[in-house]
Amino acid sequence: MAAYAAFISLKSTIHHFLKYYDICLTLPSLKMLQLLYNQVESFEQFLNTSDSSSRKRMDDRFHQIAMAMDQFEDILLIYKLEPSERAQSGGEIDGFLDLDHVKQAFDAITASMQELQAEHAVVSPRDSSGKLVGLFDQYNQLKERIFLCRFVISIVGMAGNGKTTLAEEILCDFDIVEMFESRAWVAVGSTYDRRDVLLLILAQVDPDACAMIGAEEGDREISKYLERSLEGKRFLIVFDDVWDVDFWYNLEYLLPNNGDGSKVVLTTRSRELGDGAEAVFDMRLLSEEESWDLLRHKVFGEEDCPSELVKAGKKIAEYCDGLPLTIVAVSGLLSEADRTLKFWNEVAARKRHWLFLAAYDGMLEVLYPSYWSLSLQLRRCFLYMGVFPQDYKIPRSKIINLWIAEEGLLDPITDQYGQQFLFGMIGLEEFNLLRNTPEQVLDLENYAVEYLEDLASKTLVMVHQKSTTRAVIRRSWAQGIKTCGLHSSWWHLCHREATKRNVFYILTSLEDGVGEDIKGQTTLSIHQNVLFGIKDVYESMVENCASSARSLLCFGPYHQYQVPVCFELRSLQHLDALNIRFYKFPLAATELVELRYLALTCNGKVPPSISKLQKLKFLIIHQHFNIKFRGVSSYLPMEIWDMKDLRYMRIMGSDLPSGDSVLPNLSKLLHVSSHSCTKSVFEGLPNLRKLGIQIELTPFGAEPPTYFDHISLLDGLESLKCVVVNPDFTPKLIPQPSLPNFPSHLEKLTLTGLGCSWEEMSKIASLQKLAVLKLRSNAFRGPKWDFKEHRFVKLEYLLIEDCDLEKLEIGDESFDDLQYMCMKHCYKLKEIRVESELAISNIEIVDCNTLAEKQIKKAMLRCNRLIHNFSVHSSWMKS
Template sequence: MNVIKKEAMETSAEAQLQRKVSSTHAGSLTSSSTVKESKMVGFDDVQLQLLDWLTGGNRNRQIIPITGMGGIGKTTLARHIFEHALVKEHFDIRAWTTISQTYNVRETLRQVLHQVSGDLRSDLSEEDLGVKLRKYLLSRSKYLIILDDMWSVEVWEKMMVFFPDKNDGSRIVVTTRLSNLATELTNSNSIGMRFLDDICSWSLFSKTVFGDEGFPLHLEEIGKKIVGKCKGLPLSIVVIGGLLAKSELTLEYWEHIEENLSSVVNSENDEYCLRVLKLSYDHLPAYLKPCFLYMGMFGEDQRIGVSELMRLGVSEGFLKPIINKSSKTIAKEYLKELVDRNLILVHALGAVGNIKYCKMHDLVRDLSFQEAEKQRFYYLLGQHCPRGINSQRRIVIPRSTSAMTVRDAMETMSSHARSFICGAYTDCRLLDFRFLRTLSSSKYLEENVFQLVNLRYLKAVVGEGFQIPSSISLLWNLHTLIVSCWGGEPTTAPVEIWKMHQLKHVDVCGGIYLPDPRSGHSDVMMENLETLKGVIDFNLNEEVVKRIPNIKKLWITYEDKVMEGVKCLSYLQCLSKLESLRCFFRYGSDAGYLHSISFPHSLKKLFLQCGKFHLEEILEKIASLPLLEKLRLSYGQFATRSWEIFEGQFPSLKYLRLDDCMKMECWTLEGSCLPRLEQLHLSFMVLKDFPSEIGEIPNLKSIQLKYCSESMAVSLKKIVDEQEELQGDPSFHVLIRSRKVSQELQSLATPNFRVVKL
C-alpha cells in the first residue's frame, strides 16, 4: 500500500508544481501570491536571531531549519525574512520554492532556476536543470534559497549537489513540521517555533480584527476569552480574527462565537485550519495513524499520562512488533515520532528527562476526532444514546455523560465490542461482552468482569472490602491490571494470581496483599511481569524472586512487624533487571528491614521513605550504584549530623531530593563527585552552610529549597554570586519557596535567584 501511495503521489506531483510555477512572476517572488502579506506578531526575538544567522560572519553555506506544528507561523516568518530590506541588500540572489509532500525534484529545480535567472525551459532533464542551476549560482555572489514545507530529507539529498558551498555566506532556509528532519539537515543552527503568549496573542488578534484602530471596550472582555481558547496558535487566531473583522460588532454575536469557537474555526473558509493540519495526518506512516486517532478520545486540555497511553496502545494492538524490541520501547519510539512531527505536545518531563505527560492542541484534537469519526475508529457517546451504538467496536464514554445515557448505552451495546472506556462515574453493568479486550471504568468493578477471558487491559475501582476472586486466573490474556481501592482500604489477591503468565503491569492504588506462591508448582513463573505497584508487606523470599525474574518497577510498603526477623529485602539484589524501586516504611515497621536491604546494580530510580532510621549506612550502599539517576529520601535522620560524599560516588545521579531528613547540619562534597547532577531539591532541611562545591557541578541546572532555613538560602546566594562573577551567568537557577519571607531574603531575589512566598 505504501508503494502504491508513493507512485500515486509522484504522478500528481508534476502537474501540481506546474501550477505553482505558472503562478510565479519572473525574477523573484516579491509580488507572488506565495508570499502574500501576512501579519507577524510575537516573534521579534526569533526574527532577529534568524537575521543574525543569515547575515552573520560565517562564510560556510548554512542550512537553517524552522520547525513547528502546522499553522504556528513557520512560513510567515520565512516570508518576512525573505522580504526584509537587510536580506535583500545582503544577498544577490533570492529564490523561494514550496516542496510539499508530493515533491518533484525536476520541477522544483526548474522553479528555482526560473526565479534566479529567468530561464523557464521545460525540455531539460532533472540532471541538466541541476547542472545549469549550479553553474549560475557559481557565477554569482551570495544566494538565499527558501525551501518551504519540506517533508522528507530525500528531496534535499537529491538537490544538495546543485546548491554549491562557495564559502561566501550563502544560506538555505528550510521550513518543516518535522523536528527530527532538522537534525538530519544540520547539526548547528535551527529555530523551533513556539506558541504565542497571552500578550502577543491579543496583539495579533487586535491587528487582525481592527488593524490600527482601537479595540472597542465593550468587546474587550469577550475578545480575550476568544483569544484564550485559541491556545496561542497563530493560524487559529488569524482565522477567527478574519471572520470577526467581517462580522457585526455586537456583544451577542461575539459571545456566540466564543461558545462555538471550535466549530466556527473549522467551518470558516472551507475548514481551512483543519486542511492545513490534515497534511500532517496524511503524511503519517500507517503504523502511527491509529495511535494519533486514539489520542482524540481524551478530553479537551486533558494531560495524558504517557504510561497509560502506552499500555492502552499495547492492549488495542496498535504497536507493530519489532524483533529484539519490547512493546514499551516501541511505544516510546512511536510517541517520539508524533512529538517530532509536532502533532503531540510535551506537557511535562520526568526528573531524568523522560516524557511523563503529553497534550494535544485543541485544533489537532479536533482533527484527530473528525478523522476517527470518518473512519468509525471509535464511537464517542454523547448525551443521547443513538441506535447505531450496537454496531460499534470501540466505545468511549466521557466523564460528563449522564447516568441514564450510560445505562441506555449498556443495554444497546453490541456484545461484539472490543474496547470500552468509561470516564463517567456511574455503574457499568457488563452483561455479555466476551470479546472485550480493553476495559477502563471509573466506577465499581463487578465480579463477572473476571470471566471476560479476552481482556488484555483492565482498569477499574473496587469497593471497600472487595477481595479479588480466584476466577481472576481465567483472564489468561490480561497484561495490565490497574485497580483503585475505594476509601484507600487494601484488597487481597488470591494465590491464583501467580498463574497469570501474561501479566506485565499490576498497579493497585490503596494497596494489595499478595500471598506467597505455592512451592513446588512449576507453572507459576511470571516471566512477563515488569511492573508491580502497591504491594503491602511483600514477603520477598527465594520462592518469590525466582518467579518474577524480569521485574523492572517495584513499589512496596511495610506497615507492621508481621515480617519481623525475616531479611526479606536482602533478596532485592536477585532482581537483576529492577530499574525503579519505591520502598515505604510506616508505623511500627522494623528498622531491620532497611539495614538488611541489598540493591541490584541495575537500579536507576530509588525512593525510600525511611521513618526515623539512620541514613549513613544505607547511603553508603546507594552511593556505589553505577546506573542510579534519580534518588529521593524522605524522613530518616543522620546520626552523625553530617553527610560526606566522596569522589567517584553517585556517578550517574541526575536528580537528588531530600525531604525532612533530620539532623543533617553539615554537607561535604569531596573531589569531582555528583558529576551528572542536574536537579537538587531540599525541603524541611536545616543545613548550616551549603558546600561551595555545589557551584562547580558542571551539569547542574536547578536548585529548589522548600520550607528550609533562611540561612541555607543566604548561603546558597553567595554561591550564585560567586558563579556570576566567574561566568557572568550561572549555569543553574535557584527557587526558594517558604511560608515566611523576610525583607532580607526578598532583597536577595534576582532573575537567577527567585524567592516565592507560599
C-alpha cells in the same frame, strides 16, 4: 547591519558574565554590567522598531557605539583569562576599571535616540502590515539566533503556527537586508526536484546567470554558477516547508559555505529534520493576549472592537488554543457572521460551537498532509489518541498501556512499514505464542515509546510536561514525555477520521447515547460519565453494542458517587473506569472474561473470582482518596497467581500474598505494599523489570525493617522506587535501615523517606549500570556526604530533594558521565566542594541556601569550565 550584529554579540557576552561570573565581580562592576545590559536591550528594541530613515541618520553614531562595544568585549575576554595570562595581555586585575569610557559612549547614543524617537512615531512595520501579530519575542530571538548560528538553523513547529509568516518577515527585516547582500526564498513542500531548487535560488541571486542555464546542465553545473554568483557575498537562503529528512543532506554539498557569515534557514513540521541542523528554533503557540490581538485585528482591522464584544471575543480567542491558523479561520467566519453580542456570546459559551467545527473543517487541507505522511501504524496510534476528551492531558504511561493492550495496534514482529512479515509463515497459534513471550512484551513497550516520541517529533502530539530523567536514558528530543495531548485542531481531525472509519465512538450527550450511530460500535469513549445513570442511554448501549463493543473507556470528570457502569457488554477487552468511584470491587467485572485491560477506583478487597480473567494483562486498582485504616491490610487474593498473562499491575498500597506459583510475564509491579517483599513473592516474578514499593512504618516498632531482605532475588530489575508514606525520624522509632545489595542490572533508583546513613551510599555506588538516582524527603540523613569516597561509573542524573545536608564534597573520580544534577529544598546546604572537572552540562538549584549557588559557580570557575545550562529558582525571589 554591523551595528546590530555588534549589539547581539555584546548582549550575549554580558548575559554570559552575569550568569556565570557574578560571584567573582565587585558590586560596582555588577551594577555597571546590569546597566549596560539594560541599555543594549533598549537599543535593540529601538533598532527593531525604527524606520530606515531614522537608521540612516544614525549610521555614524552606530559605528561609534560598535567600536566601543568591541573594546568592551575585549575587556571581558581578558577578564576570563587566568591572572597570569591576564597580566601578559596587559589587562588589569579588575577588568572593569575602563568601563566609564564605554558608558559615556552609551550615554551619547542614548540621547541621540531619544531625540529621534521624539521626532518619529515608532511603529513596528509588522503591525501595520498585519502579517505578524504577536510572537515579537520569537521574532527578535530568531534574528539573534540567525546572527549567532554557524550556518544552518531550522524553525520547527506544528502546522499553522506561523513558521512561514515569521520567516517571511525575517527575510524582509531591515537588519537582515543590510547584513545579507543576497537573499532567496524557496518553497520546498513534500515533493521537490533538486535541480529546480537550485534554479530557484539562482534566479533570485543572479537572474542573468539563471537565464544562461541550458536544459542539459545538471546539479553540479548549476552549483558552480551559484558559487560564482555568490562569491564574496554574504547570503541568506530560506527553504520553507521542508518535509524530506534528507533534504539538507542532499543539498548541502551543492551550496557554498565559506564561513563568511552566510546562513540557511529551514522551516519544517518535523523535529527529526530540525535536529539535523546546527541550531533549532522552536515555535511556540500564541499567548491568550496575543491570540486576542490577532483575532481582533483580523475581524476589525484598524477599527476598534466594540466594548461589549471584548469579553466574548477574548473567550473565543482562548478557545483557539494559540494556533494562528485556527484564529485566522475563526476570525474569517466571525467577520462574515452576525456581529451581535448574542451571537458572540453563543460562540464563547462552548468550544464545540458550529463555528469552531466549521473553522476546523476549513483547516483540514493544511493538516491532512501531516496525517497522510505517517506510516499505517503511526496513523492508527495517532487516531487512537482521539478517544480522550478535547484538551485532555494524557499521562505517557496511560496511552502506552492502552496501545499495548489493544490487540494488533502494536506488534513487535513488524517492519518499519507496519507489515507483518512472520504471521503468514508461522501461523496464528505460533504467532500469538511468540508475541506473548517476555522478550516480545518488552519490545511492545519499546515500540509504543518510539511511536509516541515519533508523533511528538512530527509535531502532531503536544508535549505538556517533560521528564528530564528519560531524556538522560533515551536521549530523546522530547526529553521523555510525561504528559501529552492533541491540539484542538488535531483532535477534530482524529474525531472526523475515527467516525468515518468506525475506530471509536464518543458519547458526550444524550443524543450520542440513543442515536443510530452507536449501533455496532467497537470502542465507546464516555466523556460524560453521568450518561450511565440515564436509563435510555444505558439500555441503548446494551441493545446496540452488547456483542460488538471491545473497549469501554470512561474519561469524563471524576465522580465520587457511583454510577451504574454497563457491565453487560460481554465482549469487552478493555475497561477503564478510573474516573468513577466504586464503593467496593464490582463483581460483575469478573464476568467479563475477555478483558485484557482493567482499571478501577474502589475500596475493599479484590475478590478471588478475578482469576476468571485469564486473558488480563493490565490490572490497575486505585483507592478513593487513598483511604486505608491503620493496621488493616488489603491483600490481593491468592488466585492472582493463576493469571499468567499479567504484564502490568498497579495496586495502590495492596499486598501481594506469598504463593508457590509464578507470573512469568509480569514486568511492572507498582505501588505494592512492603508486606509483599517476601522471598516467595520475588521468586515468583522472574521477569520483573520495574518495582514500586509503598512502605508504611508501624508505630513503636523495635525491629529493623526487612523489606529489602530479598530484593537481590530480582536479578532482572531495572527500576526500583521505595517510598515511606509516613516517615518519622525521631530516635525512639526504628533504627536507620541498612541498604541491601541491590540487583546488579538496576538502572534507576528512587528512595523517599528512608532516613539512611550516607555511609550506606557505597552500596548504591557499586551499581555499575545505575544511570538515574533520586533521593527525596530525607532518603539519606546527615550533615555531610563525601562523594570522594564513592565512584558512580554510569550515573547521569542525580536529584537530591529535601534533606539536611550541610556539606557536599565531589572528588576527582566521583562521576564519569554525570549530565544533570538537581538540588531541591536543601535549605541547610552551605558548602559544595568540587575537586574535578565534571563533564556536567545541566545544574538546577531550587529553593536552596544561596551559598550553594555561589559554591557551584566557584567550583566550575576553578575547573575552568562553564555549565551549559545553570538555572536557579527561588520562590522567595521576585520573578
